[in-house]
Amino acid sequence: MLDFPIWKRLSFWAITLVLALLAFPSIAMLSGSDVPEAFEGYEVNLGLDLAGGSHILLEGETEAVQRERLETMEESVRDALGDAEPPIRIGDVSTANGRLSFMLANPADVDRARELLTPLMNGQGLVREWDLSVLDGNRMVLTPTEEGLETAVDDAMEATVDVIRRRIDELGTREPTILRQGDDRIVVQVPGLEDPEQLKNLLGETAQLEFKLVDANALPSDVAQGIANPGSEIVPYSEDSDFAGQFEAVRRLGGIRGDSLTGAQQSFDAQTNEPVVTIQFDQEGGQRFAVLSTENVGRRFAIILDGAVISAPNFNEPILSGSAQISGGFTTETANNLAIQLRSGALQVPLTIIEERTVGPDLGRDSIVAGAIAMGIGSLLVIGLMIASYGRFGVYATIALGLNVLMVLGIMAFMNTTLTLPGIAGFVLTVGAAVDANVLINERIREERRRGRRVVAAVENGYKEASRAIYDANVTNFIAGVLLFLFGSGPVRGFAVVLIIGLFTSVFTAVTLTRMWVAGWLRGKRPSDINI
Amino acid sequence: MKLLKLVPENTNIQFLKWRVPFYVVSLLLIAASWGLVMTKGLNYGVDFAGGQEITGTFQEEAEAPIGELRDTVGTLGLGDPVIQRFGEANQVSIRVRLPESAEGDPAAANRISGQIIDTVTAEHPDFRVDSNNTVSGKVSGEFRETALYALLFAMLAIAAYIWIRFEWQFGVGALFALFHDVSLTLGMFALFQLEFSLQIIAAILAIIGYSLNDTIVVYDRIRENLKKYRKMQLPELLDLSVNETLARTVMTSLTLLIALLPLLFFGPASLFGMVAAIVLGVFVGTYSSVYMAAPILVWLGVTSDSFVPEETVAEQQEKKARGEI
Numbered sequence: 001m002l003d004f005p006i007w008k009r010l011s012f013w014a015i016t017l018v019l020a021l022l023a024f025p026s027i028a029m030l031s032g033s034d035v036p037e038a039f040e041g042y043e044v045n046l047g048l049d050l051a052g053g054s055h056i057l058l059e060g061e062t063e064a065v066q067r068e069r070l071e072t073m074e075e076s077v078r079d080a081l082g083d084a085e086p087p088i089r090i091g092d093v094s095t096a097n098g099r100l101s102f103m104l105a106n107p108a109d110v111d112r113a114r115e116l117l118t119p120l121m122n123g124q125g126l127v128r129e130w131d132l133s134v135l136d137g138n139r140m141v142l143t144p145t146e147e148g149l150e151t152a153v154d155d156a157m158e159a160t161v162d163v164i165r166r167r168i169d170e171l172g173t174r175e176p177t178i179l180r181q182g183d184d185r186i187v188v189q190v191p192g193l194e195d196p197e198q199l200k201n202l203l204g205e206t207a208q209l210e211f212k213l214v215d216a217n218a219l220p221s222d223v224a225q226g227i228a229n230p231g232s233e234i235v236p237y238s239e240d241s242d243f244a245g246q247f248e249a250v251r252r253l254g255g256i257r258g259d260s261l262t263g264a265q266q267s268f269d270a271q272t273n274e275p276v277v278t279i280q281f282d283q284e285g286g287q288r289f290a291v292l293s294t295e296n297v298g299r300r301f302a303i304i305l306d307g308a309v310i311s312a313p314n315f316n317e318p319i320l321s322g323s324a325q326i327s328g329g330f331t332t333e334t335a336n337n338l339a340i341q342l343r344s345g346a347l348q349v350p351l352t353i354i355e356e357r358t359v360g361p362d363l364g365r366d367s368i369v370a371g372a373i374a375m376g377i378g379s380l381l382v383i384g385l386m387i388a389s390y391g392r393f394g395v396y397a398t399i400a401l402g403l404n405v406l407m408v409l410g411i412m413a414f415m416n417t418t419l420t421l422p423g424i425a426g427f428v429l430t431v432g433a434a435v436d437a438n439v440l441i442n443e444r445i446r447e448e449r450r451r452g453r454r455v456v457a458a459v460e461n462g463y464k465e466a467s468r469a470i471y472d473a474n475v476t477n478f479i480a481g482v483l484l485f486l487f488g489s490g491p492v493r494g495f496a497v498v499l500i501i502g503l504f505t506s507v508f509t510a511v512t513l514t515r516m517w518v519a520g521w522l523r524g525k526r527p528s529d530i531n532i
Numbered sequence: 533m534k535l536l537k538l539v540p541e542n543t544n545i546q547f548l549k550w551r552v553p554f555y556v557v558s559l560l561l562i563a564a565s566w567g568l569v570m571t572k573g574l575n576y577g578v579d580f581a582g583g584q585e586i587t588g589t590f591q592e593e594a595e596a597p598i599g600e601l602r603d604t605v606g607t608l609g610l611g612d613p614v615i616q617r618f619g620e621a622n623q624v625s626i627r628v629r630l631p632e633s634a635e636g637d638p639a640a641a642n643r644i645s646g647q648i649i650d651t652v653t654a655e656h657p658d659f660r661v662d663s664n665n666t667v668s669g670k671v672s673g674e675f676r677e678t679a680l681y682a683l684l685f686a687m688l689a690i691a692a693y694i695w696i697r698f699e700w701q702f703g704v705g706a707l708f709a710l711f712h713d714v715s716l717t718l719g720m721f722a723l724f725q726l727e728f729s730l731q732i733i734a735a736i737l738a739i740i741g742y743s744l745n746d747t748i749v750v751y752d753r754i755r756e757n758l759k760k761y762r763k764m765q766l767p768e769l770l771d772l773s774v775n776e777t778l779a780r781t782v783m784t785s786l787t788l789l790i791a792l793l794p795l796l797f798f799g800p801a802s803l804f805g806m807v808a809a810i811v812l813g814v815f816v817g818t819y820s821s822v823y824m825a826a827p828i829l830v831w832l833g834v835t836s837d838s839f840v841p842e843e844t845v846a847e848q849q850e851k852k853a854r855g856e857i
Contacts (some may be wrong), residue, residue, distance in 0.1 A: 290706060322700040360663060362662065367802065370800045377794035378791035379791070383785075386787070387639040388535065388536040391535050421802060428791050428799075432789070432792060433787075440784075468752055473745040473749065476748065477745070479690050480737045485680060487685075489588045495731075499738065
């Protein structure tokens with residue numbers, strides 16, 4: 001029990017010192033001094049509640065992906081059947097209940113239609129994306145398969161993460177963390193941000209830009225009442241535009257979407273000096289825009305952003321340059337934001353911010369200082385009590401305690417975990433609780449001495465009998481810690497991490513190391529009595 | 533050097549003699565705690581209630597103008613704002629519920645925080661925003677659910693472990709002691725209407741862990757004494773075990789307290805609730821280990837045979853095999 005061969009002693013010391021030394025870059029960082037260059041990157045991560053920054057949890061509206069797929073499919077079906085020779089005419093098109101269904105004008109076309117549509121049912125890869133069925137001989141129903149839908153949602157969320165990354169990069173912040181969480185959520189963490197509001201504005205908007213022809217046949221009285229002609233839809237004006245509160249009737253299909261942009265900048269209109277956004281289409285988009293504008297010279301078209309009309313100007317002449325200017329009640333800031341959003345691309349899935357936590361940079365620094373002072377005072381009190389109660393054995397416990405704190409921090413830095421504000425409480429709690437093992441052992445040694453055992457036997461028994469309870473107590477604490485980690489969110493997890501690492505290190509320092517030191521002392525001095 | 537002994541040697545307090553009155557009082561306290569939780573309710577923070585919480589510092593004022601803030605923020609039509617001091621005298625937290633129309637509308641929550649900050653800084657340009665939290669109703673509902681599961685799983689998992697390591701009576705005893713600790717902590721939070729947040733759940737889980745340390749130490753000693761003194765009456769044996777471990781119980785609770793108290797008084801304001809809960813838990817947990825976890829074993833019928841028979845049966849078989857019987 002008290003026998004420690006030299007190799008054991010050396011390896012225990014080696015483990016202790018290496019882990020404890022790993023803490024020093026972190027200590028340098030926490031105390032606000034410069035970390036020596038050689039050790040940079042070896043510090044523990046600081047949680048946003050200590051470093052300052054924004055944590056934003058976004059949820060994707062995945063139904064939008066489904067809607068969008070139906071719309072795209074409707075256009076593909078119309079194109080495929082309309083281009084057939086002779087064209088297959090359809091009617092009573094419906095996208096209700098998540099399915100696309102339509103009637104064939106001539107039931108005899110069923111086989112031809114089926115042949116034309118079958119290639120559309122499979123996406124890239126081997127996944128079957130749609131099921132095609134025929135009801136009553138002339139109604140065709142296209143139902144998205146579950147696998148297809150799941151893949152589509154997954155792809156859309158991945159693409160959305162990319163778009164978010166591009167948007168945040170535009171802000172020029174350092175080291176944003178962008179992670180998917182579950183099926184439809186995204187966590188964004190950005191340290192030390194000047195203007196959290198701008199970040200939220202950038203993330204919250206889908207920035208889906210559309211150009212649609214205005215339905216010239218719509219009666220203003222119908223539009224005001226929300227009644228649209230077949231093939232048209234009613235779209236409200238954006239709240240920021242000059243026509244807020246009014247509506248516009250636009251053709252549902254045949255427009256152009258702003259996915260195919262190569263650039264977008266905020267600039268000023270040459271005549272009015274009003275802030276505008278200038279966009280450049282890619283080649284395909286530019287051509288389509290050229291065709292649309294050539295065929296519709298003199299007609300009005302609506303520029304629609306996220307389902308709201310920004311403005312509805314005339315095509316005065318064919319636009320062949322592949323670039324266009326969007327105006328509509330912008331300020332310099334909103335125009336700049338829109339330019340960033342258009343450059344980064346539209347979100348494939350509309351996002352909602354469902355949780356936001358922002359901490360200013362000063363608060364975090366104050367918390368670290370206050371936490372460190374409190375921990376210092378607490379540690380001194382614990383050390384005083386331990387030495388007053390157990391003398392030499394208390395000194396051993398104290399040294400073990402100091403090494404324990406360093407080792408926890410060292411392991412946290414090594415494992416790249418995050419220190420949070422509750423984590424500071426975890427450290428203080430570890431200081432108070434780690435000496436429990438020493439208290440148990442020392443009290444037991446006292447008892448054994450009282451019962452008249454000789455020194456070595458008393459110490460041996462003390463360690464042996466106390467170990468059972470120490471073991472059980474640590475297992476139950478470990479259970480509580482793991483549940484805390486599993487169920488907790490960000491900052492609370494930081495607390496769990498400190499507690500769990502502290503359990504392992506404290507058993508090592510408070511039991512193993514002190515036993516080694518006590519054994520060394522007993523062997524060297526061979527005292528006949530001990531003061532405990 | 534004369535060493536400090538907090539509990540004199542040969543202390544012999546008859547804890548078990550008073551087990552019935554103590555149990556009656558404790559059961560009443562548990563009932564009262566749940567009564568308070570039911571009637572007064574817990575003062576949920578944004579984590580569990582959803583809403584918006586802004587904390588900030590008036591950098592050039594000695595004291596935050598809380599009364600005035602109540603009026604100015606109150607006129608924004610955001611319902612009843614909760615405005616209280618947060619940490620130093622010149623620091624405040626402003627909490628509002630999100631209106632129902634704001635659910636699912638990220639811009640609304642954004643606008644509200646902007647509105648509040650603008651209103652306050654208009655009158656007090658020295659106002660510095662320290663933190664800004666928004667939690668939607670959906671997320672707060674999930675937090676409530678996971679918090680409940682975490683507490684239940686932790687209590688059950690730990691009780692199961694004690695059952696495996698000791699006997700079923702000990703598992704039930706530990707579970708009851710934990711239930712006592714959690715109930716009284718919740719009761720205190722309901723009584724004083726302290727803000728109940730995710731951090732408090734973390735604190736309660738920590739309490740569960742540390743309260744159990746005490747229980748385990750006492751149980752371990754009871755198990756040891758049950759094997760050692762097979763003829764001793766159970767109440768007497770429990771008293772002996774509690775007294776033998778009393779020095780350690782007192783000492784450990786004390787080290788925890790003196791480590792935590794500076795954090796409570798000098799630590800960051802945002803940790804106050806959490807540390808207060810743990811400090812409270814140290815008291816409640818120590819009490820429950822001595823007065824709840826041990827006496828219940830008498831009623832659950834632990835006997836000195838609880839640990840011995842399996843060994844003796846095995847030993848008997850062994851002896852038989854060796855032909856000694």
